[in-house]
Amino acid sequence: MAMPQFQVHQPKTLESVLDLLGRHRSSVKLLCGGTDLLIKMRAGAQAPEHLVSLNRVAGLKTISYAGGDGLVIGGAARISQVGKNAEVRRLYPGLAHACSVMATVQIRNMGTVAGNLVNAAPSADTAAPLLAYGASVVAVERGGRRQIKLVDFFTGPGLTVLEPGEMVEAIRVPDVSPRSGSCYLRLSARSKVDIAAVSVAGFLNLDLEGRVIRCRLALGSVGPTPLRCPEAEQILEGQTPDEKLIAQAAAACVRASRPIDDLRATAAYRRAMVQVLAQRVLTQSLDMAKGGTP
Amino acid sequence: MKNPAIIGKSIPRMDAPAKVTGRALYADDLKMPAMLHGKLLRSPLAHALIKRIDVSKAKALPGVKDVITGADIPQVKYGNWRLVPQSQDELALAVDKVRFVGDEVAAVCAIDADTAQHAIDLIEVEYEELPLILSVEEATAEGAGLVHDESKGNVSLVRKIDYGDLEGMFAKADYIREDTFKVHPVQHAYMEPCSCVAHSEEANRVTLWTSTQTPYIVQCLLASTLGLPENNVRVMKVQVGGGFGGKMELRPWEFCASFMAMRTGRPVKFTLTRADELAFGRRRHPMSIYSKVGFTKDGKLLAKDFQVMLDGGAYNAMGPTATFLCGTFGNMLYNYPAYRYFGRHVYTNKPPASAMRGFGAPQAAFVAETQMNMAAEDLGIDPIDIRIINAMQTGDVIPDVATISSCGFKECLEKVREISGWDEKRKNPKQGKGLGIGCFSFISGGVFNWFNTKYNFSAAEVSVYEDGTAQLATMACDIGQGPDTAMRQILAAELGIPIENIRLIAMDTATTPKADLGSWGSRVTLMNGNAVIDAAKKIKEMLIPVLFEEMDLNQIHDIAFEDGRVFVKANPKKGITFGECVYKALRGRRGEPLTARGFYTPRNKGLVSPAFSFGAQIAEVDVDTGTGLIKVEKMYTAHDCGMPINKMAVEGQLEGAIQMGLGYALMENLIMDDKGRTLNTTFLDYKMPTAEDMPPGESADVFTYEPEGPYGAKEAGEGLAIPTAPAITHAVHEATGYRCMETPITPEKVLRALDKIK
Known part of the structure; x- marks a missing residue:
């Protein structure tokens, strides 16, 4: 298969990302690490006409933890970034382990946790620990936001409840109690x-x-x-x-x-x-x- | 015998800086003006008649410069075994019939790779499916269809060895065992997928830059298939990113690039993908093996009956040699008073198997070593002791094969026992842990001239200059194993000049001397090393008279070449620099350059090899009996490679061999469905071990001096790939009780043997 032609957009704000997703609804994919998407495109399994990159959008890579509120992983946070985060290592060792052993160094440095979930492989390494920690996904589109429990997120191999035009803005993980x-x-x-x-x-x-x-x-x-x-x-x-x-x-x-x-x-x-x-x-x-x- | 200091030293490979900094040029790095990109159309079916091919849409696609099918090319079949013309069974593009999934059907070249691929997708082929033959058992069953209609059956080649009184010896045996084994296919997985560029500047002449182990073989076979004189085909050097036996034949893309370059007048490049390599590429032979061995109650071997069917896939490739060597290595290492081998190379509708590091020996050794361990256990003899009882030694004769001119096998067994703590650890067994042993022997190049070359097996040309430098030209190929460094070490030792002063020209069939059979069968160090020494000696003969004349020496003196000087051995002060000596010789020759050629072809060395390496290896494993996962904790090796030329290169060979053997035993496997399609075509699912899986290792040197080898050296490349799998499978048996008779070991097989999965 020859690689199809496509157009890459590099917006700087979440609003423009959502605009582009809405505008090209039928043939658009989000690009962040590209570690799953580009392989599928090369194999001819995906042929989007538009790729919208998240890499220039400010603030999407943030990982934050607050006692009581728990952990928030930004939609563009890299797998290795999550695996090295001190709070994640201390409080969510299962997730930290998944993020430090899955795939390869290069893939962990490029790929994102959100991408790992949206790709929805049955073998997605971050999925099982995030399910165990009771995580939810914050989905956003031009019209607004919704929070989806991860247990309700996956519908089949490569399939999720995300609607066209929707994207994962963050992953929320509840705080961990003592004992x-x-x-x-x-x-x-x-x-x-x-x-x-x-x-x-x-x-x-x-x-x-x-x-x-x-x-x-x-x-x-x-x-x-x-x-x-x-x-x-x-x-x-x-x-x-x-x-x-x-x-x-x-x-x-x-x-x-x-x-x-x-x-x-x-x-x-x-x-x-x-x-x-x-x-x-x-x-x-x-x-x-x-x-x-x- | 004392070798010069540079021999046996650890010298970092001279090509390493270029390779690690990206300066080294591989075939796919070559870009030429107006270069076209080629792509292949491959058969999606394992066995079918081609009823119709329509290339009109592909030809009409803008940017497409040429489209060829089997009907367009000269109908000259090729194959490496030129000595047996009926074994030459391949055409670059299939005619009338396809024989495996991936058989090449058509080729396209276009202005870019995407356009070429698009054109491939536009070619219409109508097939009529034929019944599939996917195992040696099906292929040899009565009434089986034929993979090649013109052959009598699906057995393409038979090799028999028979000596001693087999029945008589079995009658004397106190202990006889008969077992059947199956070994699986694995792939070389060289880092660089195959790639080549062809260009034809003059009509009827073509130059090919290709990733190959055998430029001379490619030159000859390309000439015959293109219908050109050999001299009109030039095959040239590029860096080669590994071969391991997978790049030692003429391949369809090399033919198609050359053929289309001649037709279009433009350079044509083909580069394969990893998926092409895994799905359609050459591989190590899967085999079905029956073996019967007899021992006395004291553990002395009496006889062996060894019957092997090699699953060769759709074409012979290097299968005939693997069939020969499997038989040769069925009775190596130990003295078998009687031995019978019946090897059959069988066609099936699978991608052809061919040479792969060890060439029939890993399979033979897996069986021999496993049976040795079973016999040791049943006879109550330590596995190392039973080997020492039967071990070959220097001077042993293998009937019709060879006389062993150097052999450190017993020393290897003793050393490896010592460094591994074998006796101690076996006395105190630990849950889930075990030690296992595997041994090997291998050839240092082959004697049997299956390619039917009319030239010497190896050649070297040495030129020396008045600035104190030298040039070495040889067709020998560095495919990553290190001869570009080792050959310069040998020349530096001979001429006594620094290795940095030697420029190397290698792998060019037009300018380097005829010929070299290539890098396979662990032949280069011994054979090309001897050719380099021969050429250097001739150069020295040209230089020595200068000193006699200069110093007015008595003819009884000997001359030494050391430290960049040429001097009187008995009085080192009496001498001149190497460069000065060359200058004076040039004057004396009235300007004729100092160039000499050296050659090597084994003489009086039987039919197999001029020299054999030996070794023993112990694997220490830890098996998780909950999951069945096996961790190889440490490998211990003792290795007789004669006198190593470059110690660091030998260590590199050892580490790489352990990685390959570990993959062979535990992880790697080409998995095929019932339509003959390979299912694991990426490294995600072709489980090649990585650096993370590499166990630490410890090795002991056993030096012998091989009289036939350059400075006493013999092979150090392929043999080491043999013992690891049997050592690991033995260790797993010691740890769990599971005896692997069908490779590879998987965690599931271990758990089933432990009754943990029903």
């Missing part, structure tokens, strides 16, 4: 520089007696979208977790998964790994929560 623990684990054939064949993210918050107040578990690469595991979360909530209960919750994660056979792993292997990784994620999260520091 919380979280973790993200992924498996791939290569130790680094690889796509995840299976991934599990978990978040636990304990009360003073060590009972689980809140639990969130999320899976990657084992369904058409990144998945939450409500059944597993309910098994743990209100309980004092032990090895047996963790194994039961992990089994519920396996039930939530809908893996397929593909090049990267068989469905049978993926199911077995959801069990193993979920147990490891829960054990590590629990240890961290008990340690008193999130």
